[in-house]
Amino acid sequence: MRDAVGEAASLFPTSVVTGRSRDKVKDFIQLENLHYAGSHGMDIKLSDETEAFQPTSEYEPRITEATERLEDAVQQIKGATVENNKYCVSVHYRNVQKKERKLVKNIVNRTLTSFSDLKVTHGKKVLEVRPKADFNKGHAVNYLLEYLVNKNNWDRSQVLAIYIGDDKTDEDAFKVLSGQGGFGILVSKKRRKTDASYSLKDPPQVKEFLQKLVSWKSGEAQV
Numbered sequence: 001m002r003d004a005v006g007e008a009a010s011l012f013p014t015s016v017v018t019g020r021s022r023d024k025v026k027d028f029i030q031l032e033n034l035h036y037a038g039s040h041g042m043d044i045k046l047s048d049e050t051e052a053f054q055p056t057s058e059y060e061p062r063i064t065e066a067t068e069r070l071e072d073a074v075q076q077i078k079g080a081t082v083e084n085n086k087y088c089v090s091v092h093y094r095n096v097q098k099k100e101r102k103l104v105k106n107i108v109n110r111t112l113t114s115f116s117d118l119k120v121t122h123g124k125k126v127l128e129v130r131p132k133a134d135f136n137k138g139h140a141v142n143y144l145l146e147y148l149v150n151k152n153n154w155d156r157s158q159v160l161a162i163y164i165g166d167d168k169t170d171e172d173a174f175k176v177l178s179g180q181g182g183f184g185i186l187v188s189k190k191r192r193k194t195d196a197s198y199s200l201k202d203p204p205q206v207k208e209f210l211q212k213l214v215s216w217k218s219g220e221a222q223v
Contacts, residue, residue, distance in 0.1 A: 040136055
């Protein structure tokens with residue numbers, strides 16, 4: 001998959017937009033020719049830029065405080081983990097027994113009552129604690145598109161943006177692209193309501209899709 005993403009990035013401007021911290025994801029992917037947007041797009045760094053775009057940087061101390069409180073609150077629940085992603089906190093309950101998952105959600109909501117400037121959203125077996133500031137993956141996609149269009153003097157009407165995602169929080173990006181001539185691709189084996197235009201079943205199909213894009217751009221095959 002790393003090779004497939006790297007080859008696609010060598011031919012198309014490619015970004016990773018994730019709820020995890022930007023530094024963690026970059027260390028995991030280990031590709032320099034990508035634009036990285038961590039913390040649900042609240043921490044963006046372009047591949048050729050030294051400065052990061054961090055529209056909610058003032059929330060970092062609050063996120064740190066919330067992380068510490070949440071760690072204390074869920075420590076007795078086996079399988080529950082808390083991850084500080086710099087500008088958001090992820091409380092993972094994938095490995096928690098089903099009968100205790102509702103308890104995790106209740107604890108998180110109760111803990112956050114003293115953090116009126118933060119909100120809780122739901123992902124795949126994870127609770128995301130984020131600033132109430134109006135910024136999400138959709139805003140990140142807008143920022144990346146505007147940057148790339150202006151930098152390269154592109155005609156915006158000639159740019160086709162594709163966003164691939166499997167999480168509920170990716171719907172914000174799907175919505176943005178559906179109104180701008182681009183499209184989203186939902187990765188899911190189950191049918192569900194979505195603003196994506198197309199779907200792929202799983203990561204292997206995502207890899208195959210990227211490989212076909214590379215072949216098409218290289219003139220080797222039709223997509």
